[in-house]
Amino acid sequence: MSSPMNGPMDGDRYGSAGSANRWAGEPMSEPAEGPATTADPVLLIRDVTKVYGEGEATVRALRGVSLTVERGDYVAIMGASGSGKSTLMNIIGCLDVPTTGTYLLGGADVGALDEVRLARVRNRRIGFIFQSFNLIPRMSALANVELPLAYGGVRAAERRRRALAALGLVGLSDRVGHQPNELSGGQQQRVAVARALVTSPTLLLADEPTGALDSTSTKDILAIFDRLNLGGKTIVVITHEDDVAAHAKRVVRLMDGRIVDDRRQAPVDGPPPLVDDRSPTGAMSER
Amino acid sequence: MNVLEISRFAVRGLTANKMRSVLTMLGILIGVAAVILLVAVGQGSSDSIKQRIQSLGANTLTVSASFSGGFGGPAGGRGGGGGAAGPRTQARGLTLEDARAIAASGDAPSVKSVSPVVTSSSATTTYEGASHSISQVVGTYPSYFEATNKPVTSGAYFTNQDVTAVRKVVVIGKTVADELFGQVDPVGKKVNIQGAAFTVVGVLKESGSTGGQDADDIAVAPLPAVQQSLTGYGSLGSIVVQATSAEVTDVAEAEITAILDQRHDVTGNATADYRILNQASLQETVTEATGTFTVLLAAVAAISLLVGGIGITNIMLVTVTERTREIGIRKAIGAPRGAILGQFLIEATLLSLVGGLLGVGVAVAGSQFTIAGVQPVIVPQSIVLALGVSVAIGLFFGSYPANRAAKLRPIEALRFE
Numbered sequence A: 001m002s003s004p005m006n007g008p009m010d011g012d013r014y015g016s017a018g019s020a021n022r023w024a025g026e027p028m029s030e031p032a033e034g035p036a037t038t039a040d041p042v043l044l045i046r047d048v049t050k051v052y053g054e055g056e057a058t059v060r061a062l063r064g065v066s067l068t069v070e071r072g073d074y075v076a077i078m079g080a081s082g083s084g085k086s087t088l089m090n091i092i093g094c095l096d097v098p099t100t101g102t103y104l105l106g107g108a109d110v111g112a113l114d115e116v117r118l119a120r121v122r123n124r125r126i127g128f129i130f131q132s133f134n135l136i137p138r139m140s141a142l143a144n145v146e147l148p149l150a151y152g153g154v155r156a157a158e159r160r161r162r163a164l165a166a167l168g169l170v171g172l173s174d175r176v177g178h179q180p181n182e183l184s185g186g187q188q189q190r191v192a193v194a195r196a197l198v199t200s201p202t203l204l205l206a207d208e209p210t211g212a213l214d215s216t217s218t219k220d221i222l223a224i225f226d227r228l229n230l231g232g233k234t235i236v237v238i239t240h241e242d243d244v245a246a247h248a249k250r251v252v253r254l255m256d257g258r259i260v261d262d263r264r265q266a267p268v269d270g271p272p273p274l275v276d277d278r279s280p281t282g283a284m285s286e287r
Numbered sequence B: 001m002n003v004l005e006i007s008r009f010a011v012r013g014l015t016a017n018k019m020r021s022v023l024t025m026l027g028i029l030i031g032v033a034a035v036i037l038l039v040a041v042g043q044g045s046s047d048s049i050k051q052r053i054q055s056l057g058a059n060t061l062t063v064s065a066s067f068s069g070g071f072g073g074p075a076g077g078r079g080g081g082g083g084a085a086g087p088r089t090q091a092r093g094l095t096l097e098d099a100r101a102i103a104a105s106g107d108a109p110s111v112k113s114v115s116p117v118v119t120s121s122s123a124t125t126t127y128e129g130a131s132h133s134i135s136q137v138v139g140t141y142p143s144y145f146e147a148t149n150k151p152v153t154s155g156a157y158f159t160n161q162d163v164t165a166v167r168k169v170v171v172i173g174k175t176v177a178d179e180l181f182g183q184v185d186p187v188g189k190k191v192n193i194q195g196a197a198f199t200v201v202g203v204l205k206e207s208g209s210t211g212g213q214d215a216d217d218i219a220v221a222p223l224p225a226v227q228q229s230l231t232g233y234g235s236l237g238s239i240v241v242q243a244t245s246a247e248v249t250d251v252a253e254a255e256i257t258a259i260l261d262q263r264h265d266v267t268g269n270a271t272a273d274y275r276i277l278n279q280a281s282l283q284e285t286v287t288e289a290t291g292t293f294t295v296l297l298a299a300v301a302a303i304s305l306l307v308g309g310i311g312i313t314n315i316m317l318v319t320v321t322e323r324t325r326e327i328g329i330r331k332a333i334g335a336p337r338g339a340i341l342g343q344f345l346i347e348a349t350l351l352s353l354v355g356g357l358l359g360v361g362v363a364v365a366g367s368q369f370t371i372a373g374v375q376p377v378i379v380p381q382s383i384v385l386a387l388g389v390s391v392a393i394g395l396f397f398g399s400y401p402a403n404r405a406a407k408l409r410p411i412e413a414l415r416f417e
């Protein structure tokens, strides 16, 4: 990004992505949805279960999971394939509903929200990164990143400014006009990260974000996560790779729908353990 | 997220698969164009029929002999002599006396003029080298011209003196003049009709009627002259009666009926041996018939519009299924249900609206040409109706797939392969 992003705030609810204070570790302006205070954990789930199917074909994907994630934490969820990681993540991301149990997001009960409010929560408070990128085909990188802002009701000029800033953050300023099929896997995932970031969500969720990437692209994504967490962003990432989990401050292990291990690797208010503390874009290779 | 924004998504969705969008629009285009054009054709033919009837003279009644209804009814006669439908006296043709009775009688105040008519068809006519078979030679009185709305462009009508003096003079139609004389002015020239020499005194104005029989292939001469040289002195072909105004044609019809019934001994339930053709009531009947015709055409066209609408549902369902994953992504990043619903509804409505507008264009262009011998006349209401219906079709047929898209749960949509 060539221009400094310190423009007037227009009075809307979003902080501007990529503005300098993000990197200084200041808490971001919270999109108010319910009586959230900084004291509330970002995420609090209690005794959540999820049962798929009925009768003979019943699968108990989650068998009572309780988890609290504090503001600024960086959590890796590990576990064998089929242990319920994705199921848990989809519930946290408000894409699916638990069979039983409660889920509080920033102190507000998600289960009590109607369809319209749920859409708003997905739009403003959660950034979701998928293993398979899930960009919309035949739309430029810029248009893809602008999309959440469009659904959030941000005006066109402001939207463009923030989308460009978010793409700058992930080192793709020179690829804004490219469509997904004109980008490498690593670049597509970085566009997806920019899209997840652009609304300044409270919580960044990633389901095996590096699962489809080579080692260099994996490093890029992990470096971005490290710096985002250093800037105060709460991150929950699913992975089955120890290398990825090593970047997190806390590692939670799932087995057969239960948490079997919860280990802290670094304090919540400190930097992530493997952060590469140089200039924001310097560490990123441009491909 | 305003409507404009959602419309932009919709346009992007449509342009992503141009061929499919164009083909879907084609269905609506054809439907709308068919509705407008067929209604225009119906209107055009109705207009031209009305015009043709009008050109015969709006307030005329034509009395002609009727021999139908059986001479005493052969079936009834055999079955047991004189059934309930009383056998009428021997049918008589119309005579000059009948015409005189109508004209002279003080019992027919609504009658303005009476013209007895005899006709001879396919009369071979020659002038110098040229020869032409006139399809209709009419022998009548001068009042015939006014009653049947036949003005002359050059020369004059023949007169009552011509009639009483049995002069062989003739007024010819445009076709006859063209065929026999070409560029030469026919007035004053002598033509030979079936061996008798007639002097042309006038040329009729072109009636301009289209289709069927050529109304300009006609020659009109004094009644006795035609009887003498062509038809003989038998009964009349018909009697053309002009009423004093269009409003009193029905009254005039009743007056004539009274006079003729008496003269022809038609009493009680006996069937009359003549019939009266009333232009005004004919026009009503024809207007009704063409109205039905137009409605039928419109109904056929409406079906094609419906088929186009089903095409929209079909394509929108395919689109929604194909883009289920995309819908899931949009929902995962916070698209509200209304935005998804709006996008697909607008896509469907755009398809039908653009298709409809193009259909109007095609119909307007197509109406410049004559179709099946009819010059279409566009009815503005049909444009409004067809466009309105096509937009309604887009909304109606688009709402099911759009609703399906909007109701998808994000995780189900994302898992969709």
Ligand SMILES: Nc1ncnc2c1ncn2[C@@H]1O[C@H](COP(=O)(O)OP(=O)(O)O)[C@@H](O)[C@H]1O
Binding pocket: A052, A053, A059, A060, A061, A079, A080, A081, A082, A083, A084, A085, A086, A087, A088
């Ligand atoms: N939509 C579904 N319907 C039925 N069973 C499912 C569905 N999604 C996941 N499961 C089952 O739930 C269990 C947990 O799945 P998942 O959360 O995807 O595991 P992970 O992401 O850890 O590999 C698996 O046994 C899987 O087969």
Ligand SMILES: [Mg+2]
Binding pocket: A085, A086, A087
């Ligand atoms: Mg998984």
